[in-house]
Amino acid sequence: xxxxxxxxxxxxxxxxxxxxxxxxxxxxxxxxxxxxxxxxxxxxxxxxxxxxxxxxxxxxxxxxxxxxxxxxxxxxxxxxxxxxxxxxxxxxxxxxxxxxxxxxxxxxxxxxxxxxxxxxxxxxxxxxxxxxxxxxxxxxxxxxxxxxxxxxxxxxxxxxxxxxxxxxxxxxxxxxxxxxxxxxxxxxxxxxxxxxxxxxxxxxxxxxxxxxxxxxxxxxxxxxxxxxxxxxxxxxxxxxxx
Numbered sequence: 001x002x003x004x005x006x007x008x009x010x011x012x013x014x015x016x017x018x019x020x021x022x023x024x025x026x027x028x029x030x031x032x033x034x035x036x037x038x039x040x041x042x043x044x045x046x047x048x049x050x051x052x053x054x055x056x057x058x059x060x061x062x063x064x065x066x067x068x069x070x071x072x073x074x075x076x077x078x079x080x081x082x083x084x085x086x087x088x089x090x091x092x093x094x095x096x097x098x099x100x101x102x103x104x105x106x107x108x109x110x111x112x113x114x115x116x117x118x119x120x121x122x123x124x125x126x127x128x129x130x131x132x133x134x135x136x137x138x139x140x141x142x143x144x145x146x147x148x149x150x151x152x153x154x155x156x157x158x159x160x161x162x163x164x165x166x167x168x169x170x171x172x173x174x175x176x177x178x179x180x181x182x183x184x185x186x187x188x189x190x191x192x193x194x195x196x197x198x199x200x201x202x203x204x205x206x207x208x209x210x211x212x213x214x215x216x217x218x219x220x221x222x223x224x225x226x227x228x229x230x231x232x233x234x235x236x237x238x239x240x241x242x
Contacts, residue, residue, distance in 0.1 A: 041075075068108065081154060113165065
């Protein structure tokens, strides 16, 4: 089974350090915007010790077909982003490949990426994350860690060929513009954003740029690890892909 401590340790790795905190009253509005919405459908509670294989765990978290068909696209996206095994992607040597593998294991993501209005849901979800990022200083250190972690994993989802395959040119451009805004916002908060989530934003811009240049899905499947090894200055790369 995957390491159970992963979800507890990753937020501390991905968030930077800061000594400034806002009062709960000042942060209340931001927390309300940043909080995950009540899910239209929730995954069942599974006792992992009762399962013998990882395949059994994956099978236990599949969404019933009737539920998939009844969920609106924004609701389906929320459900997918709450997939209990989603953060397994960060246990792989290469986060992008790990994200693609985990997404293929979840039937919700397969249904989501096939939706014609997926891009609209992506942009709305990303905009909510951007608003939280713009008020990051109003949150506590733990809340900042959760916010940057959830944003980073969504950016990795958007970086996959599966998520981008059905998007139109205008969709790709809109996503890249917002991804650029998020990259810039992270750039303005070096004390709160560590190296990995900062690079994930650059990686998302890079993969969107590949698709806009006409790359096919298999050609644009550029591993995150390779991206890091070949990109000494993330800012230079972002500027070059505008």
